[in-house]
Amino acid sequence: MSTEPVDVLIVGAGASGAALAWSLAETRMSILCLEQGGWMDPAGYPGMKGHGEASQLGEFAFSPNARGRREDYPVNDGGSPIAVSMFNAVGGSTILYAAHFPRFHPSDFRARSLDGVADDWPVDYRRLEPYYDVNARMMGVSGLAGDPAYPPKEVPLPPVALGKLGETLAGGFDRLGWHWWPSDSAITTQEYEGRAPCINAGTCLSGCAQGAKASTDITYWPPAIRQGVKLETHCRVREVTVDANGMADGVVYYDAQGVERRQKAHVVVLACNGIGTPRLLLNSRSRHFPDGLANRSGLVGKNLMFHPYAMVTGIFPEPLEGYKGPTGCCIWSHEFYETDLARGFVRGYSFEMLRGFGPVSTALWGMGWGRIPSGVDHHRAYAELFDRTAGIAAICEDLPEAGNCVTLDGDLTDADGIPAPKITYRLSENSEKMLEHSVARATEVLEAAGATDVLVQSPLPFAGWHLMGTARMGTDPERSVVNEWGRCHDVKNLFIVDGSIFVTAAAVNPTNTIQALALYIADTMKKNLANLFD
Amino acid sequence: MSEGRNDRGFSKDELETLACVLDHLVPASEDGKLPGAGRVGVAAVVDEALHRMPEVRGMVAQGLSALEALAGRRSSRAFATLPRDQQAELLNELAASEHAFPPILLLHVYNGYYQQGPVLEALGLEPRPPHPLGYEMKPNDLRMLDRVRRRGRLYRDC
Secondary structure: OOOEEEEEEEEEEOHHHHHHHHHHHOOOEEEEOOOOOOOOHHHHHHHHHHHHHHHHHHHOOOHHHHHHOOOOOOEOOOOOOOOOOOOOOOHHHHHHOOEOOOOOHHHOHHHHHHHHHOOOOOOOHHHHHHHHHHHHHHEEEEHHHHHOOOOOOOOOOOOOOOHHHHHHHHHHHHOOOOOOOEEOOOOOOOOOOOOOOOOOOHHHHHHHOOOOOOOOOOHHHHHHHHHHEEEEEOEEEEEEEEEOOEEEEEEHHHHHOOEEEEEEEEEEOOOOHHHHHHHHOOOOOOOOOOOOOOOOOOOOOOOOOOOOOEEEEEEEEOOOOOOOOOOOOOOOEEEOOOOHHHHOOOEEEEEEEOOOOOOOHHHHHHHHHOOOOOOHHHHHHHHHHOOOEEEEEEEEEEOOOOOEEEEEEEEEOOOOEEEEOOOOOOOOOOHHHHHHHHHHHHHHHHHHHHHHHEEEEEOOOOOOOOOEOOOOEEEOOOOOOOOOOOOEEEOOOOOOOOOHOOOOOOOOHHHHHHHHHHHHHHHHHHEEEEEEOO | OOOOOOOOEHHHHHHHHHHHHHHHHHHOOOOOOOOOOOOOOOOHHHHHHHHOOOHHHHHHHHHHHHHHHHHHHOOOOOOHHHHHHHHHHHHHHOOOOOOOOOOOOHHHHHHHHHOOOOHHOOOOOOOOOOOOOOOOOOOOHHHHHHHHOOOOOOOOOO
């Protein structure tokens, strides 16, 4: 690798880093991305070898602690009721995500004005709308226009198949008069931009060998690289360095052999997710920034938000063919999304319908629920669950609290000796009430759909998929880390584009909004190239 | 008991005992359509899975050894050669002892069992990976959304 300074250095090749790299590529600046993981080989995804379900116990586990690949870093989340999930590779966590791809609601950017909690964002839905549209085309989003839960929006591809399971659950919502709609999914349902359509294999959560699920290694990165962006893998950044004036001047990283390297840059962009970005900033201490880079507000690592999840699983008397179809994409309901204080909490939650379990997952979940014993009763108990379950995930809005945070662990390190992140997190009373409400309503709809029994997990302990808020955006340098277009208040050539900059969490999966924000920030950078650091 | 053991896995004797244990954990179904876990080769899958977990392997090996010791004291025969009801008695005795098999063993047994071709076929599934063929799903009639459309706007415009 050249030791010459690059114009733009991006750290992280996941959802946001890829989108930003693609957008900036047209400037013909020298752009380099350093990614701690490698390229994934779709032919090696578990769904090509067995059913793939068991891989979630090992090399494709959601938790980096359970997975333990060299490119992973450990996370001390032992003190949190929700464990962190992420993946490290080109594509980042989009390799393992469900590709459930909702946008935020307009009201999500106005929580303070509308509901008197948290803060308003310095951008709004209308500002991001064109970038949601670009992202829909780049990722290949399927769905159905006309959802009354949203302003009119562009959906390039027809929705994923609902199947018998989806129709059954939709019937439950209809009987109660509640909202439901086919989910927006970053999954191609027709041939699209060289990608094959979904074949309903149900292996989304361990990598899509079909290439129908939009992970950024197959969406944004190929055109970005064709336009000249350089992407170096197995390079783990230890710290962002600053010059005598306190401006970022590059990074120190370890290459695939563990050798320490230095890369100079005129602009540094962090795209390492809501855990990795504060970890890197807090580990980048200097004379100018003794408490961590860009941390004069003291807010780096603070206000960590997950989405507390409840999972409610219905057991039905008839087979549902639930092992067919995209795992986490079917239909959604936003019936309880907007604030109604009569419910006993502020803000709201969405429902995401999940497919049923495959043969292995049925056994393992059934064992976890204490419903499938070993011995003589095993087959009877298994038959009562296999292909007879349908799940509803409630995604609850988490509100920012300074006490929920990411710090550096004093003992734990990754394979290169870089301090690991430590999570301090508790569920708020508002979240507890929201979870309780969502479990009751999910139970109601499952029973209306014909379920004869219901199993509840709340909060879902491994559901720390959505990592937000730890370097939030705002116009006031005292109360935010980055400005309204992702530039750090304290370091004017340092940008952040991942979920760290979220002001609030909304009540839907964040990837679409993370990418729309990254595209918006890239566009704003392009418009301000002449005076980027003013 | 240690004959044939190598550093990477259970010995041949241990695998034989383990297969017998697995036939009790997941026995053949009464109608005979579903095989027992031991008969369908799950012991080898468990052996492979435990390569990553030497501590668990050690606990399972201790359990197998204790089981043979119980069988030897009871009848001077190997566990696998005992009648099934006597095997069940000894397994119950082991479960109440300090050498009980770790609960995680069952997880790996279920994991291995429900990936076996004969098991998948008996469940009505094709014995193949999901990729590259996938599964056919019929398109849905989305006129069922007419009721939802009639409700009008749900979001707060701001």
